[in-house]
Amino acid sequence: MCTRLKESRKIVGAMIQHITYNEFLPKLLGKFTMKKYGLELSAQGFSNSYDPDADITVPAAFGAAAFRFGHSLLPDAMERWSAGHKFLGSRRFSEMFQQPYDLHKPGWLDQYLLGMVNQASQAMDDAVTSQVTNHLFQEPANDYGKDLASINIQRAREHGIPSYSAWRQYCKLPAIKTWSSMLTDISNATVKAYYDLYTTPEDVDLWSAGVSERSIDDSIVGPTFGCIIAKTFSDLKKGDRFWYENPGLPNSFTLEQLTEIKKVKLSRVLCDNSDNIVTIQPFAMELPSQQKNNRVACKGHILPQMDLWAWKEYTGCCTKKKVPNLNNLNPQIHKVQINEWNKEDDNLHKLIQAIAVNISSSKPTNA
Numbered sequence: 001m002c003t004r005l006k007e008s009r010k011i012v013g014a015m016i017q018h019i020t021y022n023e024f025l026p027k028l029l030g031k032f033t034m035k036k037y038g039l040e041l042s043a044q045g046f047s048n049s050y051d052p053d054a055d056i057t058v059p060a061a062f063g064a065a066a067f068r069f070g071h072s073l074l075p076d077a078m079e080r081w082s083a084g085h086k087f088l089g090s091r092r093f094s095e096m097f098q099q100p101y102d103l104h105k106p107g108w109l110d111q112y113l114l115g116m117v118n119q120a121s122q123a124m125d126d127a128v129t130s131q132v133t134n135h136l137f138q139e140p141a142n143d144y145g146k147d148l149a150s151i152n153i154q155r156a157r158e159h160g161i162p163s164y165s166a167w168r169q170y171c172k173l174p175a176i177k178t179w180s181s182m183l184t185d186i187s188n189a190t191v192k193a194y195y196d197l198y199t200t201p202e203d204v205d206l207w208s209a210g211v212s213e214r215s216i217d218d219s220i221v222g223p224t225f226g227c228i229i230a231k232t233f234s235d236l237k238k239g240d241r242f243w244y245e246n247p248g249l250p251n252s253f254t255l256e257q258l259t260e261i262k263k264v265k266l267s268r269v270l271c272d273n274s275d276n277i278v279t280i281q282p283f284a285m286e287l288p289s290q291q292k293n294n295r296v297a298c299k300g301h302i303l304p305q306m307d308l309w310a311w312k313e314y315t316g317c318c319t320k321k322k323v324p325n326l327n328n329l330n331p332q333i334h335k336v337q338i339n340e341w342n343k344e345d346d347n348l349h350k351l352i353q354a355i356a357v358n359i360s361s362s363k364p365t366n367a
């Protein structure tokens with residue numbers, strides 16, 4: 001793989017880590033859990049949380065249950081919105097499974113992206129849209145499809161995932177020994193439904209009870225899913241030698257590069273990679289609001305942009321010089337600056353050629 005590709009891949013990986021831990025996890029887990037599990041990023045510069053002994057095994061309960069919390073948030077349909085943020089239309093999930101044809105229509109991808117930043121998700125609770133509980137992967141000629149809630153429960157049983165009660169104990173939460181002890185975190189109606197279905201509260205399945213837990217404080221998930229998800233993301237951060245904030249390793253970013261990466265927001269990525277998103281709220285995972293998350297122009301300086309000059313290697317001299325940030329210069333000066341660098345590159349090129357000629361002319365002859 002060529003170096004430029006490797007470095008681009010490294011930058012994209014760092015951007016994903018930054019958006020995940022800076023924008024997504026705080027929304028999902030809330031401030032308290034972020035702090036408790038050491039998931040907070042350092043506001044500026046490096047942070048060394050690397051622990052070579054960290055066990056980065058992702059628990060089966062994470063994939064087969066806890067991180068499937070998202071199935072409870074699904075709406076019935078995906079909305080399309082215009083660049084001016086007006087609702088255009090929507091399509092039910094059951095019409096979209098394995099039928100991605102809308103995405104072939106010019107402009108529709110951006111409209112779905114704009115839909116995703118403008119459409120509210122459903123609450124995390126024991127209700128799951130019938131689009132996935134009755135119509136998952138429904139064939140156009142049929143009236144019904146599969147049931148994702150049943151698949152989740154069955155998949156976890158196949159994997160031998162311990163029950164909700166067992167995971168609560170792992171998370172140091174009060175164990176569920178009686179039906180009434182469930183009521184601290186789950187609504188009466190849901191506990192009553194479990195009582196009708198299960199022989200003992202210790203049998204209740206993790207995914208089902210996990211999505212039914214009331215969320216804590218400013219988080220989306222409840223205490224049990226919060227614990228499993230936070231522990232997993234914490235291990236993945238601590239056990240990652242290539243974590244983007246790590247200092248002093250051969251793969252580490254320079255401080256200047258890291259500062260640029262920490263400017264990245266999902267909203268900027270959406271602006272830069274779409275054709276027709278003109279304005280967007282800075283925190284793309286939260287709905288726009290005039291008080292806290294008012295839409296701003298993609299063009300312009302309010303949404304910070306990563307400056308790739310921090311990756312420029314200065315070839316004009318043997319010592320690496322600081323490369324100026326050209327973003328703030330006017331185009332004329334920018335051009336002059338680049339010309340100067342090109343001239344230095346030219347000079348260097350000529351020098352190398354001269355040395356090469358010199359070496360070949362001073363080669364000893366065979367005679």
Ligand code: HEM
Nearest residue numbers: 062063064067068069070071074093132136148151152155
């Ligand atoms: C329309 C939206 C979605 C549909 C139709 C869908 C459907 C599915 C299906 C069919 C599976 C495989 C189930 C199995 O065979 O065990 C699955 C797995 C999974 N889903 Fe979803 N899902 C959706 C959205 C989400 C969201 C929003 C999240 C989380 C934020 C999520 C998290 C997961 C996870 C973690 C798995 C397990 C993946 C694995 O371990 O391989 N899904 N989903």
